[in-house]
Amino acid sequence: MSEKKIWWRDAVIYQVYPRSFKDSNGDGEGDLGGVIAGIPYLADLGVDAIWLSPFYKSPNKDGGYDVSDPRDVDPRFGTLDEAKKLIDTAHAHGIKFIADIVPNHFSTEHAWFKAALASPKGSPERARFHFYDGRGPNGDTPPNNWISIFRGPSWTRVTEPDGSAGQWYLHLFDSSQPDLNWANPDVEEDFEKTLRFWLDLGADGFRIDVAHGCVKDKIDVDHRDPNRLIDALRLDFLDITTEERAGLLSDVPFFDREGVHDIYRKWRKIFDSYSGDRMSVAEAFVYPSSRAARYVRSDELHQVFNFNFMMLGWDAKIMSESIKTTLEELKDVKAPATWVLNNHDTPRVVTRIGSPRKARALAQLIHSLPGGVYIYQGEELGLPSADLPDAARQDPAFIRSGGSDKGRDECRVPLPWDSTQPHYGYGTGTPWLPQPADWAQYCMNVEAADPASSLNFYKQMLQLRRGNASLGGEGAITWIDSEPEVMHFTREPGLEVVVNTSSVEKSVKVSGKKILLASHEGTNATDGVLQLPADTTVWLER
Ligand code: NOJ
Numbered sequence: 001m002s003e004k005k006i007w008w009r010d011a012v013i014y015q016v017y018p019r020s021f022k023d024s025n026g027d028g029e030g031d032l033g034g035v036i037a038g039i040p041y042l043a044d045l046g047v048d049a050i051w052l053s054p055f056y057k058s059p060n061k062d063g064g065y066d067v068s069d070p071r072d073v074d075p076r077f078g079t080l081d082e083a084k085k086l087i088d089t090a091h092a093h094g095i096k097f098i099a100d101i102v103p104n105h106f107s108t109e110h111a112w113f114k115a116a117l118a119s120p121k122g123s124p125e126r127a128r129f130h131f132y133d134g135r136g137p138n139g140d141t142p143p144n145n146w147i148s149i150f151r152g153p154s155w156t157r158v159t160e161p162d163g164s165a166g167q168w169y170l171h172l173f174d175s176s177q178p179d180l181n182w183a184n185p186d187v188e189e190d191f192e193k194t195l196r197f198w199l200d201l202g203a204d205g206f207r208i209d210v211a212h213g214c215v216k217d218k219i220d221v222d223h224r225d226p227n228r229l230i231d232a233l234r235l236d237f238l239d240i241t242t243e244e245r246a247g248l249l250s251d252v253p254f255f256d257r258e259g260v261h262d263i264y265r266k267w268r269k270i271f272d273s274y275s276g277d278r279m280s281v282a283e284a285f286v287y288p289s290s291r292a293a294r295y296v297r298s299d300e301l302h303q304v305f306n307f308n309f310m311m312l313g314w315d316a317k318i319m320s321e322s323i324k325t326t327l328e329e330l331k332d333v334k335a336p337a338t339w340v341l342n343n344h345d346t347p348r349v350v351t352r353i354g355s356p357r358k359a360r361a362l363a364q365l366i367h368s369l370p371g372g373v374y375i376y377q378g379e380e381l382g383l384p385s386a387d388l389p390d391a392a393r394q395d396p397a398f399i400r401s402g403g404s405d406k407g408r409d410e411c412r413v414p415l416p417w418d419s420t421q422p423h424y425g426y427g428t429g430t431p432w433l434p435q436p437a438d439w440a441q442y443c444m445n446v447e448a449a450d451p452a453s454s455l456n457f458y459k460q461m462l463q464l465r466r467g468n469a470s471l472g473g474e475g476a477i478t479w480i481d482s483e484p485e486v487m488h489f490t491r492e493p494g495l496e497v498v499v500n501t502s503s504v505e506k507s508v509k510v511s512g513k514k515i516l517l518a519s520h521e522g523t524n525a526t527d528g529v530l531q532l533p534a535d536t537t538v539w540l541e542r
Contacts, residue, residue, distance in 0.1 A: 008279040008302060009336040010472035011048035012462055015376045017344045018055050018077060020414045023427025032078035032086050039089050046462035049096035051207045053344060059109045061176040062396050067102050068109035070194045087202040096204035103191055104210040105177040113178055117158055121167055128186050129178045130170035142168050144219060147226040149173055151401040172254055174396040182214045195270050205279035212284035215259035249287035256286045264300040296335035306338045314358045316487040316501040336474055337371030348411045351385040357535045360457060361519040364537035367465050368497045370474045378415050381442045382454030385410040392434055409433055419443040464517055470495030496540040500532045508532055512540025
């Protein structure tokens with residue numbers, strides 16, 4: 001007797017960044033109408049679910065991660081009725097819907113923050129955020145020396161209602177994103193309302209923004225090296241050695257505090273009170289990686305993004321060690337792994353890994369691993385990050401760093417749909433970020449017509465994954481000894497996977513005879529020997 005399959009444990013989840021997906025009303029910005037129009041494309045691609053980055057009311061200082069009303073839709077994106085229509089349309093196509101929830105901060109435009117500004121020091125309105133007096137005789141030095149993740153101070157001073165220079169509020173991100181005080185019961189209550197609001201509307205789950213950040217410690221203590229700490233928290237790791245990073249990240253006063261787990265234990269009870277296996281995925285970038293498993297203990301969240309794997313280079317040995325570590329770390333808590341190659345905060349995988357060929361082979365590898373997979377919109381087209389003129393950049397990370405950090409706009413350029421239409425069919429208005437002049441080649445219509453395209457490769461891969469019990473799922477991996485630049489393993493009941501990360505062809509002894517899928521041409525298996533070209537992944541049926 002097989003147990004009932006729980007959909008999210010090995011789902012393929014497609015991230016939609018709605019502002020850049022498809023613009024249905026010609027204002028140059030993607031919207032919910034555009035996402036609705038794109039559902040048949042996503043169903044045809046073969047994904048199990050979509051996760052939508054925020055589309056809630058927001059002044060859009062940080063791409064909608066600055067929420068001014070989490071229970072309403074921003075007019076730039078559409079209406080609440082359209083959100084409902086989107087959820088229903090996705091469901092009608094057999095696609096689950098995952099919303100994004102942003103519990104670490106609100107926007108300064110949220111009614112609560114406006115009320116806090118209008119209320120005196122010590123008021124209940126201010127107690128929902130982190131308001132503190134400044135240091136020094138006039139209070140004009142921030143309460144501590146923490147640096148914002150987007151650079152610059154993480155404190156902004158307010159003007160009191162009587163016009164005097166006043167208290168300071170904490171913002172780990174942009175000054176338009178005041179951090180919420182989770183020690184205040186109002187905050188907990190309000191988020192419960194928000195969760196229930198979207199669950200009632202039909203959401204199948206949530207991606208939890210900065211899940212590790214909601215609880216702060218030691219606000220009255222300066223950090224010994226706040227700038228270096230922010231370097232260490234960046235997803236590209238700069239030039240930091242493992243030892244230095246371990247030292248810096250062992251005790252971050254605003255991340256991965258014990259108290260965050262109390263929040264998720266309460267949230268889990270809410271998810272479980274709904275029918276239909278509702279789920280949650282934590283954006284929790286914690287160090288060391290073993291700490292991530294604590295977010296997916298059986299009474300907490302369901303998945304956690306595997307950012308440690310995401311940041312690795314194309315190297316069979318390093319990747320296989322990381323895969324083993326991931327599976328080992330999650331074994332005790334019985335949570336499935338996740339595999340993700342890029343998102344709206346990182347360079348696109350083609351650019352990060354250095355070539356479309358490697359990116360395709362890497363994608364095929366992660367689709368053969370146990371657990372769930374995330375695809376970032378446009379990844380299926382093989383889109384690279386786009387070159388942008390500085391004048392076009394809008395990311396607060398670019399603005400706050402004075403341009404030393406180029407920010408994340410390069411991976412957020414609007415998608416190319418149709419090479420015969422203006423703006424590649426994204427919409428009739430001028431796109432909010434300029435699309436490169438050579439993107440016709442990546443348009444969905446062009447790729448759909450080319451059997452060797454990235455799009456058709458992804459389609460075939462997802463179709464095979466769906467129909468093959470050895471792919472995805474949660475069964476074990478059996479590793480087979482191989483030379484350092486080759487990864488070789490089998491999965492039950494009948495799959496063999498070989499990956500060549502070197503730049504030369506390799507001969508590998510295999511037991512499988514039939515090639516199910518190869519990321520590139522030129523692969524063949526005869527008499528138990530596989531000839532595997534450079535930078536290629538192969539699935540064989542055993
Ligand atoms: C993580 C989100 O993915 C990112 O886009 C955002 O800027 C920060 N959290 C702040 O909400």
